[in-house]
Structure formats: C-alpha cells, structure tokens
Amino acid sequence: MSSEQREKIIRFYKGTEGAETAVKLVDMAEQVQRSQKFRISGFLDPYGQEIAETIAANYPGIRVDFEGGYPGAERQRAMFIDNTFGGNPGFDIVVIKASWNGQYEHIGHRDVLGALMGQGIERDRIGDILMSGETCRILADDKMGAFLLDNLTQIGRSGVSCELDDLANITPKEERCKEIKATVASLRVDSIAAAGYGSSRSRAASDIAADKLKLNWQPVKSASQSVKEGDVLSMRGRGRLEVVEVRGSTKKGRIGVLLKRYF
CATH class of the missing domain: 3.10.290.10 (RNA-binding S4 domain)
Known part of the structure; x- marks a missing residue:
C-alpha cells in the first residue's frame, strides 16, 4: 500500500473521534503486511471496528476478524491476519468476576469503569462490563486480567473480591x-x-x-x-x-x- 493511500485513510478520519484509532490500526495492518503474520488490537467500540474493516479492505492479502469474548459483545478486539499465515492464533481474552456486598452500596457500570480508570488502565484494555446484582464480569486481555486479580480490591466505597471466571458462563446478549x-x-x-x-x-x-x-x-x-x-x-x-x-x-x-x- 502506498504512503498516499495510507495518508488518505488517516486524512479521512482526521478530526473525528476515531482519528487516533485509525492511526494505530493502519500501523498494525502495515506490520502484518510486512511480517505476513498477525496483530491483535485492543478492545474497540463499534466505530473502531468499522474503522478496522475499512482499513483491512484497503490492504490486499489481509483480513480482519473480531472477538469480544462472548456472542453479542459490543467491544471487541480486531485481529489483522495475513491470508498466507498458517497459524491459528487466539484473541487472549479472559473474564474477571468481581463480587461485593450490595447491602450497603449500589454499584453500577459507571462505578466499575471509574474504578478501572482510577487504576490508570487504558480503556482499550477492557472489553464489556456486565453487571448482575452484586457481581460484575469484566472482559479484558489476559495480561490485564492478571493485573485486576491482584489490584482491583475496591469499587467506590465497597471492597471487592476478584476471581478468574469462565467465558462459557457468560449468557449471550439477547437484544429486544x-x-x-x-x-x-x-x-x-x-x-x-x-x-x-x-x-x-x-x-x-x-x-x-x-x-x-x-x-x-x-x-x-x-x-x-x-x-x-x-x-x-x-x-x-x-x-x-x-x-x-x-x-x-x-x-x-x-x-x-x-x-x-x-x-
């Protein structure tokens, strides 16, 4: 892909919310083109996924696959992969289950996200956050999952305990x-x-x-x-x-x- 085409993509997204994402994904696609292997992005929102699809369509010989850890996930990782690559790489997604005593404080999605950001975690290291009563499930890449097990001990004023859960325990999202x-x-x-x-x-x-x-x-x-x-x-x-x-x-x-x- 010529530098002119690269600049065309970056210029298209310049000034939008996806500008930084577009640059990262273009760099990633070019690395795949040179190595003839694969690269995996952080978790992308639906707009970021759309950008990844646009970029893959402009790089001959490269495809993009997506995975968010469970069927219907909103935030997903993109894998750019060379069509000649013979391996079967995984997306390295884990789910951490956090639990707390809900008798004293109600914890919502925003509280969980705030606690994660308060740890200095970048948003693309975290996938969907699924709330359920006095627990939540946090989708993350495997390295971030290990960090959360050791460091996520409080959300708001409530102490929390974290454990590694099984992705198969997540109920597929059913939208009305x-x-x-x-x-x-x-x-x-x-x-x-x-x-x-x-x-x-x-x-x-x-x-x-x-x-x-x-x-x-x-x-x-x-x-x-x-x-x-x-x-x-x-x-x-x-x-x-x-x-x-x-x-x-x-x-x-x-x-x-x-x-x-x-x-």
Missing part, C-alpha cells in the same frame, strides 16, 4: 427490538431521534447539546445533521436506533421511515 414506522418532517437527526425514542424534537436537541446522542458511534455535531438509510443512532441509557428504510414523501410532504430500536 421494536419496529417503528413513522413520518418525519425531514431527515435531520433530531427528527429521527424524536421519532425513534418517543420524544419531542426540542428534547432531542437538548440531548444532542448534552452530548448524549451519537450517530454511527461519533458525536452528533448539530441537531440539523442529516441521516440516511443504514445509519445507527445510539443514546446513553436508551439503546440503539437503526434507520432501516427511507420510504419517500407523503401527500403532506412528510417523509416515511422505518426504524428499529434495540434495547
């Missing part, structure tokens, strides 16, 4: 899906968000201003930003919204859309 047929005044992101999440456009605009809404896993820059078929909106605490189909205009000039909301 609601199909929504609606008409909107325009394909502005605030109109689509209002229709999909059952709110007003002003409420959607407020959510955008508060940085709660993302479009294709990137921050929404403006309430007037346009969406198209295949786009995915996501809002903290309210799930994902997929624009499945744009069906054309009604007699009153509104636009028919088919949306799917995942909980």
Whole structure:
C-alpha cells in the first residue's frame, strides 16, 4: 500500500473521534503486511471496528476478524491476519468476576469503569462490563486480567473480591427490538431521534447539546445533521436506533421511515 493511500485513510478520519484509532490500526495492518503474520488490537467500540474493516479492505492479502469474548459483545478486539499465515492464533481474552456486598452500596457500570480508570488502565484494555446484582464480569486481555486479580480490591466505597471466571458462563446478549414506522418532517437527526425514542424534537436537541446522542458511534455535531438509510443512532441509557428504510414523501410532504430500536 502506498504512503498516499495510507495518508488518505488517516486524512479521512482526521478530526473525528476515531482519528487516533485509525492511526494505530493502519500501523498494525502495515506490520502484518510486512511480517505476513498477525496483530491483535485492543478492545474497540463499534466505530473502531468499522474503522478496522475499512482499513483491512484497503490492504490486499489481509483480513480482519473480531472477538469480544462472548456472542453479542459490543467491544471487541480486531485481529489483522495475513491470508498466507498458517497459524491459528487466539484473541487472549479472559473474564474477571468481581463480587461485593450490595447491602450497603449500589454499584453500577459507571462505578466499575471509574474504578478501572482510577487504576490508570487504558480503556482499550477492557472489553464489556456486565453487571448482575452484586457481581460484575469484566472482559479484558489476559495480561490485564492478571493485573485486576491482584489490584482491583475496591469499587467506590465497597471492597471487592476478584476471581478468574469462565467465558462459557457468560449468557449471550439477547437484544429486544421494536419496529417503528413513522413520518418525519425531514431527515435531520433530531427528527429521527424524536421519532425513534418517543420524544419531542426540542428534547432531542437538548440531548444532542448534552452530548448524549451519537450517530454511527461519533458525536452528533448539530441537531440539523442529516441521516440516511443504514445509519445507527445510539443514546446513553436508551439503546440503539437503526434507520432501516427511507420510504419517500407523503401527500403532506412528510417523509416515511422505518426504524428499529434495540434495547
């Protein structure tokens, strides 16, 4: 791949939330191309996975596989692998089960993530965090898993005990899906968000201003930003919204859309 093509990819993502990820993944793909072996990334969010797929498509002879530790994982590691490589490398993902006494304090996902970041852990070393009553399961690479076993002793004000768990104990994620047929005044992101999440456009605009809404896993820059078929909106605490189909205009000039909301 020429340096011109490399710069084209990096320039495409420059100024976006994925700029740093794109540089890391391009470097990784080039290392695979030179070594004819494989490289594994840290845990990527869905936008990072999309970047990895774009990069792999631009490097002949390289493919990318993903694994998050269990079926339906949101955060996954990407493996760039040369098509001529004959080995069968693993993703080196483990799961750590943390337990605490919930009688005195409620611990949520944000508390667990805060405790991990407080240890100086970079976010890409951690996969999904799965909450369940007085326990949580933390997906991590194997080296980080060993670190957590020795060092994660407190979340918030609660002491925690950690043990290595089996990935097979994780129940595959089952998402509920609601199909929504609606008409909107325009394909502005605030109109689509209002229709999909059952709110007003002003409420959607407020959510955008508060940085709660993302479009294709990137921050929404403006309430007037346009969406198209295949786009995915996501809002903290309210799930994902997929624009499945744009069906054309009604007699009153509104636009028919088919949306799917995942909980």
